[in-house]
Amino acid sequence: MTTCVALLLSATALLIYELRAYRDAWVADLATQAHLLAGASVPALFFDDARAAGQDLALLRHRPQITAAAVYTANGELFAHYAPEGATANLPAHPAEDGYRIAGDEIELVQEVRRDGERIGSVYLRARYEVMGRLVDYLAILAAVMVASLVVATLVFNRLQHTVTRPILAVAAAAREVMEKRDYGLRVPKTTDDEIGALVDAFNNMLLEVGRRTEALERSNHELQIEMEQRQRAQAALILADRRKDEFLATLAHELRNPLAPLTNSLEILKIADADPATRERTRGIMERQVRQMVRLIDDLLEVSRITTGKLVLKRERIDLPIVLRTAIEIAEPVLRERRHEFVARMPDGPVWVDADATRLAQVFANLLSNAAKYTDAGGRIELEMDVQAQCVAVHVRDNGIGIDPRMHGAIFELFMQVDRSLERGRAGLGVGLTLARQLVEMHDGRIEVHSPGLGHGSQFTVELPLCHDPAASRRTPERPASGLTPSVPLDLLIADDNVDFATSLGEVLEALGHRVMLAHDGVAAMAAARARPPAVxxxxxxxxxxxGYEVARRLRAEPATRAALLVAVTGWGQNSDRERAREAGFDHHLVKPADLAQVLPLVESVARRALQDAPVTDRPPG
Known part of the structure; x- marks a missing residue:
């Protein structure tokens, strides 16, 4: 189209130019001819010689294009004329104005004749103006040129089209494929180094950059999705933990109220003056059991806290595992007997040595036996079996109780998790026992597993521990704490505590053993009592x-009379940092409330024995 329009414009301009040139040539040719005739006709007009003028006009027979000619006088009368042989002149009666005129296929020209500047006549010429033939010829030539030019342009276009459009089509195809397949690794091959090549390079670079950004965006979206999932899981875990916390607090309140009720009733019974000794003894037993229950609940919580914060240290030694299991059975025996369960224990006759903390392992197995007893209806069957293998020993605790849903096998070891929260189950505990058991077993390089076919089909807990094969290790067995001691030497003791009931009750126990006890309920009174009668403990x-208490201990250490006293911190704060602070203040020992007499009495007795050894022979009591 571009070539065709250019050729048409060029042909039109050339044709117009040629027509004008053809016209101008004819006008100039006729003007020259008329000028010659005008010069030749001057004498004939001057002498009125029409025959001479006719002879001059007759010379035009050599110009076949001229169809008529005439000479007119100054008055406009025809003086002489010419017409080709056999043709009619058809001359105008009077000449027109000077100049030329084209009418159809003829051209007429009038030229004045002058002599000495005076007009004496006119020359008239008429000739054939064959412009149509010439126009047709030119059109034919231009048509041939245009056809040839278009053929050449088409050939050139077909070749250039592939050079120009092939890369562009390739870019378009690549863009379409990228949109459909999201494959930003596609590239368009570069064929030239011109503008098209620059376009291909720009497109390929764009794909590379878009691919990088898309990959970064997808990676960011993936990370965001993972983070959202983690946050959702964390949120769900927080919601679950919050729900378990509420359930735990409710259970804790329930479990703590259970011992408080019989304790309150027992105190009322003791207020009755005429209560018989048997009733008082039963009441004392009730109070002891309920206090032990409360201490056990608090100890479980403290043990979990110590393990989770990494502050629990095992006292591992080579021990005989059957002895530990017998200790655990003795601990769980009251609940087994209370619920009238049939209990069967199968253990090897010989020793089975493990490297462990005997107290902690006894705590684990006692917990498993107690759980089996609590979650088995009265009159059920509890079994404990030891299976000694090549590298380890497995202890199985089986029951035919309520069983565990297989979906809960992993969750029951989580903190505060209770499988059965029904009110009918009664005292189910705080949900920390299995968590504590699992953590203690793992600290012994062992593992604990649970298996239950389902609800109503009982359950089995298995504890696996590595065996100890060192024959050179000394045999150590768990020791039991002493339940009471008889004092060797009466001592001066100071008890300072703002809890009047605690201080009074502990003082009565120590006075019953023969010691002299001073009571104080604030730090100032404690210092006054110590200065009045320096205590041994x-x-x-x-x-x-x-x-x-820290300040009192520092002052006691600073005074000579009390510097050697045995200082014991009795407090509800039991963290390692609390123990370290007590040691820095000058305390020798740190006991966590409620302090057991099995902890208090050995400390007092150790001072009494040392005093007995240091006393003169005459001052020592007999025996």
């Missing part, structure tokens, strides 16, 4: 009014 609470 001082039991000091930390959070006392006036002066706290």
């Amino acid at each position: 001082a039991f000091l609470d930390i959070g006392m009014p006036g002066l706290n």
Whole structure:
């Protein structure tokens, strides 16, 4: 189209130019001819010689294009004329104005004749104006040129089209495929180094950059999705933990109220003056059991806290596992007997040595036996079986109780998780026992597993521990704490605690053993009592009014009379940091409330024995 339009414009301009040139040539030719005739006709007009003028006009027979000619006088009368042989002149009666005129296929020209500047006549010429033939010829030539030019342009176009459009089509195809397949690794081959090549390079670079950004965006979206999933899981875990916390607090309140009720009733019974000794003894037993229950609940919580914070240290030694299991059975025996279960224990006759903390392992198996007893209806069957293998020993605790849903096998070892929360189950505990058992077993390089076919089909807990094969290790067995001691030497003791009931009750116990006890309920009173009668042993609470226990200990260490006293911190704070702070203040021992007499009495007795050894022979009591 571009070539065709250019050729048409060129041909039209050329044709117009040729027509004008053809016209101008004819006009110039006729003007020259008329000028010659005008010069030749001057004498004839001057002498009125028409025959001479006719002879001059007759010379035009050599110009076949001229169809008529004439000479007119100054008055416009025809003076002489010419017409080709056999043709009619058809001359005008009077000449027109000077100049030329084209009419159809003829051209007429009038030229004046002058002599000495005076007009004496006119020359008239008429000739054939064959412009149509010439126009047809030119059109034919231009048509041939245009056809040839278009053929050449087409050939050139077909070749250039592939050079120009092939890369563009390739870019378009690649763009379409990228949109459909999201494959940003596609590239368009570069064939030239011109503008098209620059376009291909730009497109390929664009694909590379888009691919990088898309990959980064997808990676970011993937990471965001993972983070959202983690946050959702964390949120779900927080919701679950919050729900378990509420359930735990409710259970804790319930479990703590259970011992408080019989304790309150027992106190009322003891207020009755005429209660018989048997009733008082039963009441004392009830109070002891309920206090032990409360201590056990608090100890479980403290044990879990110590393990999760990494502050629990095992006292591992080579021990005989059957002895540990017998200790656990003795601990769980009251609940087994209370629920009238049939209990069967199968253990090897010989020793089975493991490297472990005997107290902690006994705690694990006692917990498993207690759980089996609590979650088995009265009159059920509980079995404990030991299976000694090549590298390890497995202890199985089986019951035919309520069983565990297989979906809960992993969850029951989580903190505060309870499988059965029904009110009918009664005292189900705080949900920390299995968590504590699993953590203690793992600290012994062992593992604990549970298997249950389902609800109502009982359950089995298996504890696997590595065997100890060192024959050179000394045999160690768990020791039991002493339940009471008889004092060797009466001592002066100081008990300072703002809890009047605790201080009074502990003082009565120690006085019953023959010691002399001073009571104080604030730090200032404790210092006054110590100065009045320096104690051999001082039991000091930390959070006392006036002066706290740390300050009292520092002052006792600073005074010569009390510097050698045995200082014992008795407090509810039991973290390692609390023990370290007590040691820095000058305390020798750190006991966590409620302090057991099995902890208090050996400390007092150790001082009494040392005093007995240091006393003169005459001052020592007999025996």
